[in-house]
Amino acid sequence: xxxxxxxxxxxxxxxxxxxxxxxxxxxxxxxxxxxxxxxxxxxxxxxxxxxxxxxxxxxxxxxxxxxxxxxxxxxxxxxxxxxxxxxxxxxxxxxxxxxxx
Amino acid sequence: xxxxxxxxxxxxxxxxxxxxxxxxxxxxxxxxxxxxxxxxxxxxxxxxxxxxxxxxxxxxxxxxxxxxxxxxxxxxxxxxxxxxxxxxxxxxxxxxxxxxxxxxxxxxxxxxxxxxxxxxxxxxxxxxxxxxxxxxxxxxxxxxxxxxxxxxxxxxxxxxxxxxxxxxxxxxxxxxxxxxxxxxxxxxxxxxxxxxxxxxxxxxxxxxxxxxxxxxxxxxxxxxxxxxxxxxxxxxxxxxxxxxxxxxxxxxxxxxxxxxxxxxxxxxxxxxxxxxxxxxxxxxxxxxxxxxxxxxxxxxxxxxxxx
Amino acid sequence: xxxxxxxxxxxxxxxxxxxxxxxxxxxxxxxxxxxxxxxxxxxxxxxxxxxxxxxxxxxxxxxxxxxxxxxxxxxxxxxxxxxxxxxxxxxxxxxxxxxxxxxxxxxxxxxxxxxxxxxxxxxxxxxxxxxxxxxxxxxxxxxxxxxxxxxxxxxxxxxxxxxxxxxxxxxxxxxxxxxxxxxxxxxxxxxxxxxxxxxxxxx
Numbered sequence: 001x002x003x004x005x006x007x008x009x010x011x012x013x014x015x016x017x018x019x020x021x022x023x024x025x026x027x028x029x030x031x032x033x034x035x036x037x038x039x040x041x042x043x044x045x046x047x048x049x050x051x052x053x054x055x056x057x058x059x060x061x062x063x064x065x066x067x068x069x070x071x072x073x074x075x076x077x078x079x080x081x082x083x084x085x086x087x088x089x090x091x092x093x094x095x096x097x098x099x100x101x
Numbered sequence: 102x103x104x105x106x107x108x109x110x111x112x113x114x115x116x117x118x119x120x121x122x123x124x125x126x127x128x129x130x131x132x133x134x135x136x137x138x139x140x141x142x143x144x145x146x147x148x149x150x151x152x153x154x155x156x157x158x159x160x161x162x163x164x165x166x167x168x169x170x171x172x173x174x175x176x177x178x179x180x181x182x183x184x185x186x187x188x189x190x191x192x193x194x195x196x197x198x199x200x201x202x203x204x205x206x207x208x209x210x211x212x213x214x215x216x217x218x219x220x221x222x223x224x225x226x227x228x229x230x231x232x233x234x235x236x237x238x239x240x241x242x243x244x245x246x247x248x249x250x251x252x253x254x255x256x257x258x259x260x261x262x263x264x265x266x267x268x269x270x271x272x273x274x275x276x277x278x279x280x281x282x283x284x285x286x287x288x289x290x291x292x293x294x295x296x297x298x299x300x301x302x303x304x305x306x307x308x309x310x311x312x313x314x315x316x317x318x319x320x321x322x323x324x325x326x327x328x329x330x331x332x333x334x335x336x337x338x339x340x341x342x343x344x345x346x347x348x349x350x351x352x353x354x355x356x357x358x359x360x361x362x363x364x365x366x367x368x369x370x371x372x373x374x375x376x377x378x379x380x381x382x383x384x385x386x387x388x389x390x391x392x393x394x395x396x397x398x399x400x401x402x403x404x405x406x407x408x
Numbered sequence: 409x410x411x412x413x414x415x416x417x418x419x420x421x422x423x424x425x426x427x428x429x430x431x432x433x434x435x436x437x438x439x440x441x442x443x444x445x446x447x448x449x450x451x452x453x454x455x456x457x458x459x460x461x462x463x464x465x466x467x468x469x470x471x472x473x474x475x476x477x478x479x480x481x482x483x484x485x486x487x488x489x490x491x492x493x494x495x496x497x498x499x500x501x502x503x504x505x506x507x508x509x510x511x512x513x514x515x516x517x518x519x520x521x522x523x524x525x526x527x528x529x530x531x532x533x534x535x536x537x538x539x540x541x542x543x544x545x546x547x548x549x550x551x552x553x554x555x556x557x558x559x560x561x562x563x564x565x566x567x568x569x570x571x572x573x574x575x576x577x578x579x580x581x582x583x584x585x586x587x588x589x590x591x592x593x594x595x596x597x598x599x600x601x602x603x604x605x606x607x608x609x610x611x
Contacts, residue, residue, distance in 0.1 A: 016430075023500050074473055
């Protein structure tokens with residue numbers, strides 16, 4: 001286990017997540033893509049922290065911030081989906097041209 | 102070496118605990134009703150043996166992997182949760198400096214395991230049980246985290262050995278009695294029991310296990326009992342001083358205290374009635390969660406002033 | 409190759425394969441559980457890299473998050489248990505290309521760069537350090553994250569709550585028709601409903 005190998009795994013997760021976020025029609029599946037990208041970012045941050053930073057506590061802080069971003073992403077995402085679904089009965093990106101109203 | 106010894110003792114503890122819990126489940130209602138309790142010693146084994154050899158039924162297009170995996174996952178979570186419980190300052194099966202966070206992760210994954218069990222059957226009643234349980238189990242699990250943080254504050258550590266050591270002068274149950282009550286409610290919730298049994302209740306014909314029979318049903322029941330034993334040991338460790346006690350060795354004290362909690366949980370599960378799910382959800386979010394916040398704040402103030 | 413390396417390779421395989429399966433599986437609930445599996449594998453890799461708190465907290469948080477995700481899946485999907493087959497993608501080729509380019513670019517960058525070798529000392533009290541950091545030098549950052557989460561909670565409730573201070577949040581809005589330009593779908597408002605009540609108040 002080296003820093004390069006950890007970063008390659010993180011890159012793979014980010015690549016798959018990007019594919020998901022771009023290709024999925026359902027809002028919830030789209031959010032899964034975003035989460036997977038953040039998953040890769042988390043792995044990369046901890047990789048740097050563990051192999052190149054000598055365990056400086058700020059690295060762990062950054063990981064905690066990423067986890068907070070994940071939580072915000074999920075909560076706001078689901079709230080928007082619920083609101084949109086209630087107004088338009090829509091849960092896919094195609095059925096929605098605008099967020100107005 | 103000590104680790105192997107700890108694992109061995111915990112395995113024994115888990116097996117004995119499961120058997121005791123199964124007996125208590127029959128003995129306590131009999132005691133309340135004034136019926137003879139003699140049959141409750143052997144009946145659980147007879148029922149288990151009958152279940153093990155019973156033929157198994159099937160639903161249409163179930164999620165096979167999930168259906169097989171759910172009881173295994175549930176049992177594993179109970180075992181992993183139990184493994185961080187210290188038997189003495191040095192006798193720990195899985196020493197971890199983040200013991201209570203690990204237990205919290207086991208609680209969170211328990212909700213997943215129960216949902217998986219109900220969902221993968223692909224049948225109405227199990228799915229309803231699973232769906233209800235997520236709604237009730239998640240807030241119950243969340244508030245248990247505040248309770249655990251309250252217990253970790255005096256120890257200034259997330260490790261369970263430190264939490265036990267911080268109770269040398271006074272047990273946490275004296276410092277935070279509300280915490281113990283809330284944690285016992287969590288115990289009922291993670292082991293799907295009595296007032297918190299929204300996953301496998303009678304009104305859903307057994308909920309998530311409605312379509313399960315034979316050995317699979319037996320393994321699910323065993324996993325539920327294992328989680329009950331595990332949560333009893335955790336309660337004893339976090340609130341009742343764990344292995345602390347005079348004369349007798351530490352693990353005997355732990356076993357005695359866990360047994361006490363186990364009896365209390367089985368009795369509470371049989372005694373209290375269940376609320377409708379919607380009311381229980383309001384109760385959890387509007388009454389118990391704020392109570393756990395207040396309790397946590399009170400612990401903080403107490404430590405600031407007298408800590 | 410040590411035990412840690414073997415564990416790392418296995419866990420990486422689980423993380424990547426289950427992450428990929430998320431987007432090709434039939435059922436939405438399976439998709440969220442596969443994503444959870446990917447997260448758990450990454451969390452275990454993080455544990456291998458000597459960050460116990462972050463690893464275990466990731467498992468804890470993701471278990472809750474993915475459970476909620478599965479719940480929403482079942483709620484929004486057309487088939488009750490989310491077990492029926494489905495495939496809903498658009499611009500698939502472009503998305504695959506973007507994913508591959510992102511992976512290739514990032515891995516090349518990772519391989520081409522010469523990193524400093526400064527490993528974390530196994531004897532370091534990383535959890536203790538993190539706690540001191542969170543409530544010491546980085547208190548402001550940590551508290552900002554906390555306030556952001558609070559704002560998120562309030563925002564989420566405002567967006568998703570059905571009943572607000574001024575009546576139901578979807579009052580006056582019409583669902584789209586079942587066919588283009590057709591009758592609005594959903595429940596018809598009852599004649600003797602809230603409006604009737606309103607008249608009484610005035611009269």
